[in-house]
Amino acid sequence: MHNIWVIAKKEIKSYFVSFVAYVVLFFFLILGGYYFYVYVYEVRDAARIMPYFLNFMAFISFLLTPFITMRLFSEEKKSGTIELLLTSPITESEIVWGKFLGALMFYFIYVAFTLYYLILLIVYGKPDFGPIISGYLGFILLEAAYISVGVLISSTTRNQIVSGMVTLVVLLFFWIVGWISSYINNLTIKNFVSYLSFLTHYQDFSKGIIDTRHIIFYISVIWFNMFLTVRLLENRRTI
Amino acid sequence: MIEVKNITKYYGTKLAVDNISFTVEKGEIVGFLGPNGAGKTTTMRMITGYLYPDKGSIKVAGADVIDDAVEAKKHIGYLPEIAPLYNEMPVKEYLGFVADIKGVDKDYKAEHINDIMKKTGLIEKQDSIISHLSKGYRQRVGIAEALVNNPDVLILDEPTIGLDPNQIIEIRNLIKTLGKEHTVILSSHILQEVSAICEKIIIINDGKLVAIDSQKSLLEKVESGMRVRIIAKGDKDALQSTLSSISGIKNVELVNADDSVNELILTLEKDKDMRNEIAKTVINSNFELLELSKVTMSLEEVFIKLTGEQSKE
Numbered sequence: 363m364h365n366i367w368v369i370a371k372k373e374i375k376s377y378f379v380s381f382v383a384y385v386v387l388f389f390f391l392i393l394g395g396y397y398f399y400v401y402v403y404e405v406r407d408a409a410r411i412m413p414y415f416l417n418f419m420a421f422i423s424f425l426l427t428p429f430i431t432m433r434l435f436s437e438e439k440k441s442g443t444i445e446l447l448l449t450s451p452i453t454e455s456e457i458v459w460g461k462f463l464g465a466l467m468f469y470f471i472y473v474a475f476t477l478y479y480l481i482l483l484i485v486y487g488k489p490d491f492g493p494i495i496s497g498y499l500g501f502i503l504l505e506a507a508y509i510s511v512g513v514l515i516s517s518t519t520r521n522q523i524v525s526g527m528v529t530l531v532v533l534l535f536f537w538i539v540g541w542i543s544s545y546i547n548n549l550t551i552k553n554f555v556s557y558l559s560f561l562t563h564y565q566d567f568s569k570g571i572i573d574t575r576h577i578i579f580y581i582s583v584i585w586f587n588m589f590l591t592v593r594l595l596e597n598r599r600t601i
Numbered sequence: 602m603i604e605v606k607n608i609t610k611y612y613g614t615k616l617a618v619d620n621i622s623f624t625v626e627k628g629e630i631v632g633f634l635g636p637n638g639a640g641k642t643t644t645m646r647m648i649t650g651y652l653y654p655d656k657g658s659i660k661v662a663g664a665d666v667i668d669d670a671v672e673a674k675k676h677i678g679y680l681p682e683i684a685p686l687y688n689e690m691p692v693k694e695y696l697g698f699v700a701d702i703k704g705v706d707k708d709y710k711a712e713h714i715n716d717i718m719k720k721t722g723l724i725e726k727q728d729s730i731i732s733h734l735s736k737g738y739r740q741r742v743g744i745a746e747a748l749v750n751n752p753d754v755l756i757l758d759e760p761t762i763g764l765d766p767n768q769i770i771e772i773r774n775l776i777k778t779l780g781k782e783h784t785v786i787l788s789s790h791i792l793q794e795v796s797a798i799c800e801k802i803i804i805i806n807d808g809k810l811v812a813i814d815s816q817k818s819l820l821e822k823v824e825s826g827m828r829v830r831i832i833a834k835g836d837k838d839a840l841q842s843t844l845s846s847i848s849g850i851k852n853v854e855l856v857n858a859d860d861s862v863n864e865l866i867l868t869l870e871k872d873k874d875m876r877n878e879i880a881k882t883v884i885n886s887n888f889e890l891l892e893l894s895k896v897t898m899s900l901e902e903v904f905i906k907l908t909g910e911q912s913k914e
Contacts, residue, residue: 365702365704368698368701368702369702372687372698376687376689376690379689379690380689441685441686441687441688442681442683442684442685443685443686443687444685445646445651445679445681445685446679446681446685446699446702446746447702448650448651449649449650449651449674449677449679450674450699450702450703451670451671451672451674451675451702451703451704452671452702453670453671598651598652598653
């Protein structure tokens, strides 16, 4: 546990050393702020604004994810520092979980900024806390699943741009796979494909329903991706 | 301290390391010598557990580097060919991170890092960002990284590559002092370096172990007979024929002739020391003897001889 924390701490620090973190945060906060303003004007019901807003945040988060995860392993591979990590007395899974946690914690900083809108709603209206709490939970699980995909892809290449682009394409696939499923006639395949959609599992959360099946889905996705990443790092017969 | 048993490593179909075995005892400084691409880095990477061998096993301080990886790695300090540095970090912070992943005790960490920075001459650079440092200082940070956690075994892959001559001497001296407390394996394709630092030498070529011995006995083994260099004044042809007539001299070679000052290398028959006889003969034949000395074979010649013999096979 200690080693995971050491790696996570290093990751968070390095986000703020590069200007990318600031640019990305700036861009997404501007976008979030603008949509919050739009929802306030369109919906005009304090109880329902936040779920709408969280839906939007869930949407743009998948665009944000590649920026967070692309460097995680790619940069270490390129600069050779992976050699330091893999020859230190820590296990591969500690490295992988540390990186995952670091990326997720960076994402929490972004999520923390959105709490500002919640405070505004509490001050000026009466928001419905049920869907807000479940919405945040779903939203964080969704993002954690996105990040796990990014971690896996980043461990396969030493090129950050490739890592980021492939992550974006893969996440896009899991995003639109729900829409694709509506064109499939075979019911078994249709259900399976729609089950794969990251979005389908998020929808209940935004309605205020916390269903363990969806929680299990996201946790399985995260666990599976972490498992594969650890395996890739352990397979060192060829590098 | 290190036991390498029959390790073999392929990259695809290319054989990189071919059935190498050796042991390194505690406190030895061992030089890994071979031309570029001989398999030095691959072997070192396998000892550190970064690469797994296809066949064979490696134990460091009694722990298997694959099955008991965490335990084995606790005993190893490794400087890869390219120092694994986080460029955006200041030196002290970087070493702090390395100390954390190597499990250095918290109470002892600050003091330990300070000690290492003193040893490697990094004290005045401790707050500099690594990417702003010169190549020499970066290499020192790399060595400092390998020293964190006081490992029993230090593995240094081409530690002086890319440094200027002054820096090379500094780093060599540093490694020599480190050799007093640690077992050191260092690789190099530069012979002078290995002969300057190491007691024991492992020569590999084409993935195969060519020789493993102390520097002295390696030289003795290869050297066929004593060689004597003389500089004498006089007619060069007469000098040559005079020297050739001495029995026990296998070969006379004129290396340099300038204004009747001649330099010659004489090869004697095995186990014979005839320096006194040569000097007397030269003087008695009315040549002016200016210099006479024993030529020791350089490691370079040993190397060429050994690797050359191997490729002839």
